[in-house]
Amino acid sequence: MLKSLAALGLRYSSNAKLPHGQQLSNVTKICFSPLPEVSKWLVPVQVQYIENGKTKMCDIFKVHDSVSIVLYNISRQKLIFVRQFRPAVYYGLIINNFRELPKEDIDLIQYPYELGMTLESCAGMVDKDKSLAEIAREEVFEECGYDVSVDRIEEVMNYRSGVGSSGAKQAMYYCEVTDADKVNSGGGVEDELIEVVELSLDEAKKMVQQGAINNSPPSCLMGLLWFFANKAPANA
Template sequence: MKKFEEKTIKTEKIYDGKVVHLQVDEVTLPNGKTAKRELIKHPGAVAVIPITKDNKIVFVKQYRKPLEKSILEIPAGKLEVGEEPIVTAKRELEEETGYSTSELSFVTSFYTSPGFADELMYIYITDQLEPLKGTVTGDDDEFIEVVELTLDEAKQYVEEERIHDAKTNYAVLYLHALGRV
């Protein structure tokens, strides 16, 4: 047994939703005691750092019900079953921003909330954006506004907590560290 491993004794499925599945696991701790763990199972997600030809970062503004407010984010979406992350990235970029690209570069991946969820987020970047021809049709339940900002404006938004989610903060810090935009 690994030093800190928790062995699952029993799993109780609580909820199977469209996006997440909730389960409660009873585990044996390294000291032999037992505990319960509430776990969210998630198929994974992808986000894109899109940069226009005039060096602006493309964000989307949308209402987030858990926060009860709208926030500015980089385009992102859930992986579909069996879908490669780069395919999801291109689809979400098109659906949410009205831009397409033939070049996406992988930046990194990370777990969003490892204390209770297994969601793995993949981040891509592109500076080869082309406007789509025609009307963009996204998800029926998504209402999105596209916002383009310079890196300095985005950093100001982070300071003001107008950009306030992990993936988007990461994107702004990444671009700042690289001196990209």
């Protein structure tokens, strides 16, 4: 089971041949520890409420809102994705194999880090005072290397993710790019190690076929369904 999931993590990797400047993720140590009392990224809160006279509670955490962009290269009819190591996905996949939080480093032979590699739409958190479309434009540039103006970024829909735990808002956008818009290899900024992956429409369609197993977030798959329903060429 775990082996086949690791294969899923490796799927769509472009292997050795990455565009100049892009680095392939190689994780060599993983360990888990309880969340510190103060986290820059997650703020845990308990909500207490009375519903139909019954007192209830819900433990939640606040995270940043975010944007995601369905990116379509019309020069080559390819959908553009990003592939990266996601610690949360890795943790979610392996933690049920342990009775309690392991104190030692995780055995990466038994639990390869590739389990936590995901294929996602280009996305980013809303952590600056800019319009959502401008943040989307920046993510397309930083993660995927396409330089487009904000007016080419089309708003698709807004929705809430993690409704049981965070309820954070995500705004989805759509953008068509051409090879002429590609100005660098992408790959993210600062510590990010993001691989740009291009899929043909046939390959991308397999991700949303009945029975598909993905490491991708629902927002990416929903973006694909939206694309095939609204934007894909008639012959796709």
